[in-house]
Amino acid sequence: MYAQMVQSTGKGVKSSExxxxxxxxxxxxxxxxxxxxxxxxxxxxxxxxxxRQIGQHAHSEIVGxxxxxxxxxxxxxxxxxxxxxxxxxxEAGHGLYLYCAAETLGVSRDDLTExxxxxxxxxxxxxxxxxxxxxxxxxxxxxVDGAAIINQVPLQRTSFGPYARAMVRVCKEESxxxxxxxxxxxxxxxxxxxxKRMAQDSLNRLWxxxxxMFGPPDKDSPHSAQSMAWKIKMNTNDELRQKFVDQTVPQIxxxxxxxxxxxxxxxxxxxHYDYTDPxxxxxxxxxKGNGPCNxxxxxxxxxxxxxxxxxxxGLMAHAKKKAAAKVAAE
Amino acid sequence: MKNEWPLWEVxxxxxxxxxxxxxGSLHAPDAEMAIKNGRDVYTRRNEGLSIWxxxxxxxxxxxxxxxxxLYEPSESKVYRHPTFFDIPDEVxxx
Amino acid sequence: xxxxxxxxxxxxxxxxxxxxxxLILGHRVSEWCGHAPVLEEDIAxxxxxxxxxxxxxxxxxxxxxxxxEGKSADDIAFLRDVWDFRNLLLVEVPNGDFGHTLMRQFLxxxxxxxxxxxxxxxxxxxxxxxxxxxxxxVAYHLERSADTVVGLGDGxxxxxxxxxxxxxxxxxxxxxxxxxxxxxxxxxxAGIAPDPASLRDEYDALISRVLAGATLTIPDSRFGHKGGRxxxxxxxxxxxxxxQMQWLQRAYPGxxx
Ligand SMILES: [Fe+2]
Ligand SMILES: [Fe+2]
Ligand SMILES: [Fe+2]
Numbered sequence: 064m065y066a067q068m069v070q071s072t073g074k075g076v077k078s079s080e081x082x083x084x085x086x087x088x089x090x091x092x093x094x095x096x097x098x099x100x101x102x103x104x105x106x107x108x109x110x111x112x113x114x115r116q117i118g119q120h121a122h123s124e125i126v127g128x129x130x131x132x133x134x135x136x137x138x139x140x141x142x143x144x145x146x147x148x149x150x151x152x153x154e155a156g157h158g159l160y161l162y163c164a165a166e167t168l169g170v171s172r173d174d175l176t177e178x179x180x181x182x183x184x185x186x187x188x189x190x191x192x193x194x195x196x197x198x199x200x201x202x203x204x205x206x207v208d209g210a211a212i213i214n215q216v217p218l219q220r221t222s223f224g225p226y227a228r229a230m231v232r233v234c235k236e237e238s239x240x241x242x243x244x245x246x247x248x249x250x251x252x253x254x255x256x257x258x259k260r261m262a263q264d265s266l267n268r269l270w271x272x273x274x275x276m277f278g279p280p281d282k283d284s285p286h287s288a289q290s291m292a293w294k295i296k297m298n299t300n301d302e303l304r305q306k307f308v309d310q311t312v313p314q315i316x317x318x319x320x321x322x323x324x325x326x327x328x329x330x331x332x333x334x335h336y337d338y339t340d341p342x343x344x345x346x347x348x349x350x351k352g353n354g355p356c357n358x359x360x361x362x363x364x365x366x367x368x369x370x371x372x373x374x375x376x377g378l379m380a381h382a383k384k385k386a387a388a389k390v391a392a393e
Numbered sequence: 394m395k396n397e398w399p400l401w402e403v404x405x406x407x408x409x410x411x412x413x414x415x416x417g418s419l420h421a422p423d424a425e426m427a428i429k430n431g432r433d434v435y436t437r438r439n440e441g442l443s444i445w446x447x448x449x450x451x452x453x454x455x456x457x458x459x460x461x462x463l464y465e466p467s468e469s470k471v472y473r474h475p476t477f478f479d480i481p482d483e484v485x486x487x
Numbered sequence: 488x489x490x491x492x493x494x495x496x497x498x499x500x501x502x503x504x505x506x507x508x509x510l511i512l513g514h515r516v517s518e519w520c521g522h523a524p525v526l527e528e529d530i531a532x533x534x535x536x537x538x539x540x541x542x543x544x545x546x547x548x549x550x551x552x553x554x555x556e557g558k559s560a561d562d563i564a565f566l567r568d569v570w571d572f573r574n575l576l577l578v579e580v581p582n583g584d585f586g587h588t589l590m591r592q593f594l595x596x597x598x599x600x601x602x603x604x605x606x607x608x609x610x611x612x613x614x615x616x617x618x619x620x621x622x623x624x625v626a627y628h629l630e631r632s633a634d635t636v637v638g639l640g641d642g643x644x645x646x647x648x649x650x651x652x653x654x655x656x657x658x659x660x661x662x663x664x665x666x667x668x669x670x671x672x673x674x675x676x677a678g679i680a681p682d683p684a685s686l687r688d689e690y691d692a693l694i695s696r697v698l699a700g701a702t703l704t705i706p707d708s709r710f711g712h713k714g715g716r717x718x719x720x721x722x723x724x725x726x727x728x729x730x731q732m733q734w735l736q737r738a739y740p741g742x743x744x
Contacts, residue, residue, distance in 0.1 A: 125521075125526070128520065128521035128529075129521050132520045132521035132522075135517050135518075135520055136514060136517060136518055136731045136732060137731055137732070137734050137735060138735075139565070139735035139736055139742075139744040140561045140565070140744050141510075141540055141543060141544050141547075141560060141561055141564060142544075142561075143744055144517070144540055145537055145540045145541065148517050148520060148533055148536055148537055148540070149533070149537060151520050151521065151533070152520065152529075152530055152533035152534070152537075155520075155521070155526055155529045155530050155533070156530060158526060159526045159527070159530070162526075197735055197744075247744075250743055250744055254742055254743055254744075255739065255741070255742050257739055257742070258739070258742055363521070363522065366522070367521070367522045367523065367524065368524075370524065370584065370585070371523065371524020371525060371528075371585065372524070373643070373645045373646055373649065374524035374525070374528070374585045374586070374639065374646065375524055375525055376642075376643050376645075376646070377638065377639045377642030377643045377645065377646025377647075377649075378635070378638045378639060378642060378646075379642075380642045380643040380646070381637070381638040381639070381641050381642040381646075382638075384641065384642075
């Protein structure tokens with residue numbers, strides 16, 4: 064999902080006998096549904112994995128501002144502009160909450176940021192796709208935030224307290240995101256022939272990238288087991304992907320749009336929709352940096368960071384002067 | 394040179410006479426900016442509230458315990474509420 | 488001199504001046520979303536832009552009402568060309584660096600807050616009501632932009648230099664806020680709005696105090712560009728802003744969004 068390919072540092076799940084007493088007590092707390100808090104003892108690998116996962120998640124929120132931000136100055140009405148701006152602003156907030164959660168593990172936000180900017184850390188593949196027409200704004204809210212919600216709702220129960228609490232706040236806001244997206248694309252699907260064409264185009268373009276958000280198929284995700292034992296991953300990739308397809312297909316039909324995949328078909332026996340797998344070679348290409356927008360996205364974030372340095376430093380210099388003056392006066 | 398803005402913990406008292414509650418953290422160069430950032434990040438400008446900020450490294454803690462986040466969407470920005478958007482029942486969960 | 492303006496025509500012009508200021512500045516500030524120096528500033532700038540867009544809906548909504556041709560705030564925002572816009576030149580200049588943006592914001596907020604304070608006493612209840620709703624938002628904008636101008640002015644050597652450059656660049660756009668014409672005369676006569684020139688002393692006192700705290704020097708020249716609020720001569724920048732802002736409405740007329 065937003066943390067699609069977090070390489071677990073664990074070497075598979077240890078059996079209870081192989082664990083140290085500390086590890087065993089730690090796992091028992093997690094199994095009992097207790098929350099782990101920053102000052103509690105935790106296995107170094109748990110800490111490391113969480114930093115990677117929460118960091119990737121935070122980066123995804125921040126880079127995720129860009130494709131939608133691309134349309135803020137072109138929103139077609141004042142109300143749509145306000146809604147979109149409020150939505151993209153929320154994503155900045157999500158990034159902020161998540162960085163704060165990661166910081167409780169002993170890493171600084173600036174360090175995480177620098178790791179994003181020089182490519183040492185990743186963000187979700189979905190944000191390397193472009194937004195090309197106004198309907199994409201609807202489709203992103205509906206499909207991308209919709210997929211994010213499916214992943215993030217269970218994460219409210221994740222074992223690490225600060226992460227779980229950040230996800231509670233995030234999930235409340237995500238519901239607004241998905242609904243505004245659906246509302247926007249619905250207007251397009253019900254609109255003029257040109258609008259309807261835009262809506263279909265967005266759905267066709269964003270459908271498979273949205274499916275990729277859940278990460279590679281379970282058979283190719285060797286690192287999931289430890290994360291699931293630690294409850295920092297709550298469901299498998301394929302489970303969540305199926306849930307997304309099952310939820311979304313009737314919505315596509317409601318909109319009166321054509322299905323974006325001729326393989327979508329109700330499977331009576333399984334009680335689920337069958338669907339065509341995305342092209343996983345494309346997914347791995349995007350992760351490697353070869354998506355349509357990887358270079359532009361990272362360049363935009365680097366520019367904001369570099370151009371902003373004098374501002375961050377200037378305000379800090381002022382704060383130090385003020386503090387020194389205060390001490391001198393005392 | 395590392396020159397990161399310090400981390401602050403933000404506590405907010407809403408209109409209902411409850412005590413200040415921890416709502417989250419943020420970065421700011423000093424206490425005044427931390428209060429302003431707290432207002433922008435965690436309240437979206439509700440009137441009649443009070444914000445406390447404490448630099449995180451000044452907090453002494455036994456073991457962290459944190460009540461759920463206070464969530465107060467702005468009153469004037471109705472579109473922030475999911476219910477602003479009329480989604481037909483047939484569409485299902487969203 | 489042509490015949491005196493009819494009261495409603497002058498009132499409409501006044502409302503466009505208010506609404507176009509917030510529309511164009513809100514648009515400019517929204518350009519920062521996702522690109523600000525730090526997350527907290529990104530979120531704060533978006534709040535400012537959101538307030539300004541909301542204020543635009545009030546002012547241009549009322550403008551449509553007064554005009555009486557059944558136009559919505561959106562019609563007015565998205566379907567006029569450059570010569571029909573009545574915003575100050577100050578708000579249409581490009582964002583520049585963060586220092587330019589914050590200096591522009593401060594110079595505007597200072598005027599805006601004084602103006603809204605006067606409009607609270609407008610003889611037109613609708614104007615007074617909008618002022619009431621928006622004055623608190625703008626008071627906060629001013630607090631924030633003033634603090635940031637002080638922080639950056641009295642910050643590092645580089646931030647001080649950049650803020651002085653921003654002030655020098657923007658200063659010639661300040662004078663336009665205080666120029667009066669027959670629209671203003673009609674508004675004063677009707678008790679709807681103050682004479683712009685009457686705000687200058689309070690404005691000068693306010694910005695002098697803040698800019699002194701910022702260790703910045705106000706340029707000597709009182710020269711002021713003009714032409715925005717009358718529509719006689721905008722900058723070249725406004726046309727480019729409108730081509731983005733109005734693109735969908737222009738390319739797909741009559742659609743519902
Ligand atoms: Fe988000
Ligand atoms: Fe998101
Ligand atoms: Fe979202």
